[in-house]
Amino acid sequence: MGSLNIDSSKISDHAKYLEVILKHYTDLFIYHAAQRLSTFRYFLAAFSILVASFASLITRYDSNQVPLQSERFVLAAGVLSVAVFLLTITFARLDKRNEQIIHINELPIKAVQTWISVNLPVAGASHDQWNCLLRTDNLAKPVTTFSTLIPVVYFICGALSIGGITLAISKHDRLLNHINNLVGVESLLIVPIILFIFYMIGAFFHLPKKPS
Numbered sequence: 001m002g003s004l005n006i007d008s009s010k011i012s013d014h015a016k017y018l019e020v021i022l023k024h025y026t027d028l029f030i031y032h033a034a035q036r037l038s039t040f041r042y043f044l045a046a047f048s049i050l051v052a053s054f055a056s057l058i059t060r061y062d063s064n065q066v067p068l069q070s071e072r073f074v075l076a077a078g079v080l081s082v083a084v085f086l087l088t089i090t091f092a093r094l095d096k097r098n099e100q101i102i103h104i105n106e107l108p109i110k111a112v113q114t115w116i117s118v119n120l121p122v123a124g125a126s127h128d129q130w131n132c133l134l135r136t137d138n139l140a141k142p143v144t145t146f147s148t149l150i151p152v153v154y155f156i157c158g159a160l161s162i163g164g165i166t167l168a169i170s171k172h173d174r175l176l177n178h179i180n181n182l183v184g185v186e187s188l189l190i191v192p193i194i195l196f197i198f199y200m201i202g203a204f205f206h207l208p209k210k211p212s
């Protein structure tokens with residue numbers, strides 16, 4: 001974390017300087033934090049609509065109907081599942097990027113708060129009481145932070161989309177017959193495994209390291 005080199009004997013001269021720095025980066029922090037939550041809300045809304053559409057289509061499948069008509073519903077459900085799969089990867093990467101930007105904005109705020117806690121002591125208050133972000137980091141538990149919970153939600157949504165794709169393939173009679181003739185129907189189990197690997201690579205790997 002960076003530090004501020006300000007002469008504590010000239011606090012009044014630097015008060016405006018500190019105020020501008022703190023306000024600038026606090027505004028950026030608030031903006032990007034709100035942006036992250038808004039992006040997550042948009043994802044949940046889009047995911048809900050696509051999943052509801054998938055459920056409507058897949059439940060229309062009936063093996064007693066005209067095969068071509070049933071397969072059209074299944075094919076449309078499969079396309080929606082692929083859309084959910086790609087949507088989840090895209091939003092997971094956007095969320096990770098927003099998290100990194102938020103962390104970048106935290107660094108100068110922590111530097112200002114650390115300087116204030118050291119150079120502006122108040123009777124009855126310890127230094128750490130003024131360093132709000134640092135205290136939050138120390139108090140935060142891994143399972144109760146946005147950085148942990150939001151990726152878990154994306155992971156679950158990605159797994160559901162993989163299940164939807166596999167279900168659609170299993171209900172598409174002609175496609176299933178082709179798979180059975182080529183490699184055996186048991187090989188259908190390979191589909192979710194391949195999709196899961198692709199999802200993990202696409203959503204969570206090959207991202208820039210967390211800035212320090």
